[in-house]
Amino acid sequence: MRKRTRAVIAVCGILIAAYLFCLPGDLFKDTCYSTVVTDRHGELLGARIADDGQWRFPPTDTVPEKFKEAVIEFEDRWFPYHFGVNPVSVCRAAIGNIKAGRVTSGGSTITMQVIRMSRGKERTMGQKIIESILATRLELTSSKRRILALYASHAPFGGNVVGLEAAAWRYFGRPPEELSWGESATLAVLPNAPSYIHPGKNRDKLLDKRNRLLRRLHERGKLDSLDLALALEEPLPIQPVALPDDAFHLVEKYSKTAHGKRSRTSIDIHLQRQLQALTGQWNSEFSMTGINDLAAVIEDVATGEILAYVGNADPDRVRPGSDVDIAAAPRSTGSILKPILYCSLLQDGEILPNTLLPDIPVNISGFSPQNFNKQFCGAVPAAEALARSLNVPAVHMLRRSGVPKFLGTLRDCGIRSLSRSASDYGLSLILGGGEASLAEITSTYSKMAASYLCTDKAEFKGKGRLGGFPLTDKCALWWTFDALKEVARPDEIDWRMISSVHKVAWKTGTSYGFRDAWAVGVTPEYAVGVWVGNAEGNGVPGLTGARTAGPVMFDIFNLLPSRERTTAYSENGWFLEPAPSDGIEAEVCRESGCLKGPACEDSEILLLPAKAIATEACPYHRTIEGQNVFLLPPAMEWYYRQHHPEYAPFVPKERSEWPLMEFIYPESGTEIFIPRQLDGSVAGVTFNLAHRVPSAKVFWHLDNEYAGCTQYIHQMRMNPSTGRHTLTVVDESGNTLSVSFRISDGRKAFSPTLSSR
Known part of the structure; x- marks a missing residue:
């Protein structure tokens, strides 16, 4: 009887266990x-x-x-x-x-x-x-x-x-x-x-x-x-309807990264649809000129969230590359990285906001950058060079910073597309020699604004995303935004005269061959990035950031709702000026933009980044023969006075440490590649000299052999043989200047000259 009872209990236990665990x-x-x-x-x-x-x-x-x-x-x-x-x-x-x-x-x-x-x-x-x-x-x-x-x-x-x-x-x-x-x-x-x-x-x-x-x-x-x-x-439905298909490329991205799942994004669907309609209209207009693709991103500065995302406008219009999410695709950056370089140099005390930078011809191992208008200013304030997107001063700034250091800064900003070594990029990095995505660039500009608005009390919502962000000096950021708001608008409106017009710190970029046009702008509330071009990479004459991407960007800003303004974030729709505790006050020469020197007569007090105190005093004002004079080096002076009629060249009566001559090309130690013509002949190379007294006669000697004489325009074309050479010039007053260079095999290819704006 007991065995039967135990058996029944065991069977019941098994059945209960089976019942309890039968459901997956x-x-x-x-x-x-x-x-x-x-x-x-x-x-x-x-x-x-x-x-x-x-x-x-x-x-x-x-x-x-x-x-x-x-x-x-x-x-x-x-x-x-x-x-x-x-x-x-x-x-x-x-x-x-x-x-x-x-x-x-x-x-x-x-x-x-x-x-x-x-x-x-x-x-x-x-x-x-x-x-x-x-x-x-x-x-x-x-x-x-x-x-x-x-x-x-x-x-x-x-x-x-x-x-x-x-x-x-x-x-x-x-x-x-x-x-x-x-x-x-x-x-x-x-x-x-x-x-x-x-x-x-x-x-x-x-x-x-x-x-x-x-x-x-x-x-x-x-x-x-x-x-x-x-x-x-109520009628019955007739047939299935199409599902919504907003943010097409973003949904495609989630289809790969979160396949089979439900994902909630930061997108605002109403703003998204407005952006899609706007970019669709612009894309339709651009397509008539051979420009088929357009991408745009709107980011919330306060949170770092993407509010609207168009990977490529009008994906329903069948064309090559319409499925490409260009907002996430690395593209040649053109000039869009220049504000980051300017800000980092300000922060490190390498330059001041208006430090005069050289804008003269330069050739570095075959790399010969040109300004977009093919002209040179001689010397230009750093802020103006940024606002005008001048390429040559930007290259000089990068040489001062160093490519490895700047590349590290870009990566710390979150631009991970730059995966090659600094030597691979070289100085062309600042003119579009590297590639980054629109989403990365827009996010970086947004972080710059967020970093400026971030308070010591950690009240800023998105502060967590700024961990490791390298651009933190409020004065450097302020001067960067101040320069960028001076960029000429494509609609030719002077925002200072119209209170209702958005103040925007913005920058354009155009890659070599007119393949990529960029415009990225930022306010205390939003960051907007626009890319225009062809997904397949073919260039279109006239495709520039200012003419194409810029107008689209400002139309997008006009879509964005204004938020309640607080003194902690902005004043009159713009960034609140930095507090005295955010930097140091220093006396700055108005003409050179450098710290005031003993011979500087016109100066102003500016609030500068903390490290600015270590920069050099004005090198262009000197007391010569009892006079305080503003004197640029000969090469800078030769171009500068063409644009500044008020500049009065000063020629010392006696010999001084101020040189009368300077080689514009080549620099000492330059390696020169002389290209061959189609018929195999060698074209030679043109050497260029600046003299404070253009009318002076200059006698040229190559390796101690007389080569010729110049006056007014000091240029000399020669065809040196392969190897090392020394070029010497002597003016009629006996002043002498020499430069050494090396001629390499002309069969080597030149690096392309990049033109970016």
């Missing part, structure tokens, strides 16, 4: 889902179909009230009360099937249907028993709300539409929360026979079932007479 932890573990991407508020941006070809959105935990009432009334009126199996429904179904002589009803509860959908087995009596057991087990561990949510997420709705959310979008073009009573009732009856009755098949029967359900809901007090009348008048 995840009923739909192997189910594949669509990739779903929403905006910051949960509104659908776009979706991609699941791997099995079904529109099946990832499950949600909620079911809209109207659908809940409709589906319970239609499928399982006793759902809130039973334990997974409704004995009354089972008995009623059995009696009905016996009378009909065939299966007309299964008596399944919603819980049992969830089990059936998760298992995917054929409908047999044995499977029905298993489903009943598993349904009771599911009821023990799950709430009615969760069970109903599982049903709504996995029920078939006809064709390749699975789940309530996918059905609501495919049949009615909106989320299930916004469905009417008539629409909710339509979807409630569809899972009953999705292959037999759906919006495109047996519509009369579908309409009849929907209307009968609506009347039953009315009888039970779920909707009043007016709601019933309106619901009965």
Whole structure:
């Protein structure tokens, strides 16, 4: 007897254990889902179909009230009360099937249907028993709300539409929360026979079932007479509608990185649609001139979140490269990195805001940068060089900084596309010799503004993203923004005269060969980046940042809503000036932009970065022969006085440390590659000299052999042989100057001359 009792207990224990562990932890573990991407508020941006070809959105935990009432009334009126199996429904179904002589009803509860959908087995009596057991087990561990949510997420709705959310979008073009009573009732009856009755098949029967359900809901007090009348008048959907497809390239990105999942982005769908419409209009206009692609990004300075993202405008217009997400693709940067270099040099005390920089011809191992207008200014203030996007001063700034150091700064800013070594990039890095994505560049400008606005009290929302960001000096950032707001606008509007016009610190860039046009701007609230060009990389004459990307950028700024201004962030729509504690006050020479020297007569007090005190005093003001004079080196002077008629050249009566002559080309130690013509002949090389007295005669000697004489324009073309040489010039007053250089094999190719703006 005891053995039998123990056996019974053991069997009961096994059965209980089997019952407790018979239900999988995840009923739909192997189910594949669509990739779903929403905006910051949960509104659908776009979706991609699941791997099995079904529109099946990832499950949600909620079911809209109207659908809940409709589906319970239609499928399982006793759902809130039973334990997974409704004995009354089972008995009623059995009696009905016996009378009909065939299966007309299964008596399944919603819980049992969830089990059936998760298992995917054929409908047999044995499977029905298993489903009943598993349904009771599911009821023990799950709430009615969760069970109903599982049903709504996995029920078939006809064709390749699975789940309530996918059905609501495919049949009615909106989320299930916004469905009417008539629409909710339509979807409630569809899972009953999705292959037999759906919006495109047996519509009369579908309409009849929907209307009968609506009347039953009315009888039970779920909707009043007016709601019933309106619901009965609602038409059935004719055919599936297309899902929203906003932020196309961003959705494609999530389809790869978060495949089969639901992702909520920081995108604002209303701003996104405005941006898509605007960029689409511009893209249509540009396409008539052979410019086919356009990308744009809007970032919130306060949080670092992307508010709108157009990887490539108008992706529905079929063309080569329309699927390319250009906003994330590395492209030649043109001049767009110049503000970062300017700011870093200010921060390190290498220059002051208006330090005079050389703007004269330079040739560095075959690299011969040119300004966009092919002219030289001789000397130009650093801030003006940045605002005008002059290339030669930028190269001089990079030489001063050092390519490795600047490359490290760019990477610390978050520009990871620059993956090659500093020697590979060389000085061309500042003129488009490197590549970065629009998203990276826009984010860097945004971080610069965020870094400036960040307070010591850590009140700034996005401060966490600034960890390791290298540009932190408020004075350096302020002077950078101050210079960038002086960039000439493409609409030729002087923003100082119109209070309603946005003040924007902005920069353009144009890559070599007119392949990439950039414009990136920043305010205390937003950073906006625009790229215009062709995804395939072919250039278009006239494709420049100022002419194409710039107007688009300002149109985007006009879309953006102004926010409440606070003294902690901005004043009159612009950055609040730095506090005295943010830097040091120093006396600066107005003419040279350097710290005031003993001979400087016109100066001003400026708030500068802390390290500015270590910069050199003005090297251009000296006391010579009892006079305080402003005197530039000969090469700088030769070009400078062409643009500055007020400049008065000073020629000392006696010999002094101030040279009268200077080689414009070549620099001492230069290696020169002389190109060959098509016929194989060697063209030679032109040497260039600046003399403070242009009318002076200058006698040229190559390796102690007389080569000729010049006056007024001191240029001499020669054809030296391969090897080392010394060029010596002597003026009629006996002043002598020499330079050494090396001629290399002319068959070597020159590095391309980059022209960037």
